[in-house]
Amino acid sequence: MSRNTRLPPGPLGLPFIGNVHQFDSSAPHIYFWKLSKKYGKIFSLKLGSTPIVVVSSAKLAKEVMKTQDLAFCSRPSTLGLSKLSYNGHDIAFAPYNEYWREMRKISILHLFSYKKVKLFSPIREDEILRMIKKISQQAATSQITNLSSIVISLTSTIICRVAFGIRDDDEAHERKRFNELFTETQAVLASFFVSDIFPSLSWIDKLIGLTDRLERIFKDLDGFYEELIEQHLDSNRPKSMEGDILDLFLQLKKEKSIPIDLTLEDIKALSMDVLLAGSDTSAAAIVWAMTALMMNPSAMKKVQTEIRQSVGEKGIVNEDDIQDMPYFKAVIKETFRLYPPGPLLLPRESMEKSTLEGYEVQPGTTIYVNFWAIARDSEIWENSDEFIPERFLNSDIDFKGQDFEFIPFGAGRRGCPAITLGVATVELALSNLLYAFDWKLPCGMRKEDIDITSRPGFHLNPNRPKSMEGDIIDLLLQLKKEKSTPIDITLDNIKAIIMNMLVGGTDSGAAVIIWAMTALIANPNAMKKVQAEIRESVGKKSIVNEDDIQNLPYFKAVIKETFRLLEYVSWWNGF
C-alpha cells in the first residue's frame, strides 16, 4: 500500500475474518447507522475477504450514484443470487456489462413503461376489490384482520397475474406452488453462505447441506418457469396469460426485434427479479404506512378525511382519484422516508479504483448507501424520528432519484426501473384500505410494542418458511397471541429473548465455528489430522451426523482448544 493511501476509517477487525464477529446480520442498516455515528459518513470494514465501504450522507450518495456512477454501478455476486439468476442473467443482480445495459433498456421500454403499468390497472383494481370484500367479511363477524397476511397475499397475487397470468382462485395448483417456491427462495437467499465471505471454505456450505438446498430450490424454480413457459406457448392457453410479462418476453424472443438473442434462461432469470423485487417491497410499504398511521391518529384522521371527501360515496378509490390527494401522497413519501422497504438499497460494487471524500476505494469493494441513516439525519430532516407527512406538503422533494436525501428507490443507472409499477400498487391498496375502514391497533397492543427497526413482516409473514414453524420465536408469538402465560408477553419481551439467543446462541456459535476454522487454517497439521479423523470415521456417508461426533476425540479436542483461545479473544475484543 502506498504511503498516500487513505482507506476510510472503521472498526478494527481480526486477521482472516475481518469484522464478521461484530457484524449484526439481523439489522445491518441499524448496525451501519450506529457505526456511522462513531466513524463518520464514510467508513469501511471487512467481512472475511470482502472489503466494504458504507456511505451515510446525501452528498456521498450523490457521489456514488450520480457523479461517479460509472465507477460504482456493478453488483457484488453471492452464491445464492448467482445460481438463481442463471449466473447474473437478470437485471437486479447482474454485473455491469453490455448484456445488463440491453436488458435494462428493454425492461424500461417494454415492461415498466407508464403505458404498460396503466394496462395492468384492471388487475390491481380487481384484486384490491377482492381484498376489501374479504376484510369486510372479517369485520362483519368481528374477526381481527391480520393486515400483513392480507397485504402480502394481495401483492403476490397481483405480481402473479401481471407476470405469469395465473390466479384462477387461491387453490389453483400454480398459485400454491408459487407461494411455496417464493417462501423457500426467500429463506435460501436469507441464509448465510460461508463461501460468500470465505471463498476457500465453500466446503462448509456443502457439509451443512446449504449447497444442496440451493440446488433443490433452483431445480424447483426452473421446473416452475418451464411449466409456465410451456403453458404460455400453448395455443389453447388461458386468456389471462395474454400480454403478461412472460408473454411479452416470449414475444420479444420470437420476433427477434431486440439487439440481443434472448434465451429461455434469460427469461427465467428475469422472472426471478419480478418475483423477488415485485411483491415484498410494495407489501412492506403498505403495511408500514398503515402501522405509522395507526401510531399517529391525527395523521390517520387527516388522510381519511381527504380521501373520503375526494372520493365521496363511490365505494372504491380509482387510480385517477389519487392525483388530487396531496396529503395522502405526503403520507406515502413520509412512509418511504421512515420505513424504506430497502433501507440499504441494493449493494453496489466498485469497478475501478476511485476516491470518495479523499479516501481511496479499491475495485471489487462492496458499497452500501445507507438510506436509513440519511433519512434519519437531523441535519437534513427536522424532528427526523417523527412521522410528519406535512414536511412533504409544498415541497418539491420526490423519490424519483434526483433528490439524494430521499432515495427509497435508489438512483442513477441502477435505480429501481419499476417505480411507477411499485407506487401504483402501494397507492391504490393503501387509499382503498383507508377509504373503506377505520383502523386501530389490536386491543392491548401499544404503540411502543411495535418494532420499527425490524424488516417488515418476516416472522409475522404468514408465508414464512416451514423451518420457522415451531421455532422459539414462533412459540413466543403464539403464547403472546393466546395470552396463555401468567404475564402478558410484549413484543419487547420477545425482542429481549431473541437478543439473548443471538448473543448467547447464534453469535457465539458462529464465532466458535469461524475461530475453529481460522485456527485450523493457520495450523495445517491440526487441520490434516482432524479432517483425517472425521473422514475415516464417517466414511462415504457424505454428511456427519450428531452420533458420529461422539467417536471423534481429536475433533472434540479442537473444539475445546478453540473455546480456550476464544475466551481470551472475547475478553480482548469485548464481545
Ligand code: HEM
Ligand atoms: C415500493 C416498491 C419498490 C421499492 C421501494 C423498490 C426499491 C428498489 C431499490 C432501492 C433498488 C436498488 C436501487 C439502486 O441500487 O440504486 C431497486 C432495484 C430494482 N427494482 Fe425495485 N423497488 C420497488 C418495486 C419494484 C417492482 C414492483 C419491481 C418489478 C416488478 C422492481 C424491480 C427492480 C429491479 C429489476 C431492480 C434492479 C435495477 C438494476 O439493478 O438495474 N422493483 N428497487
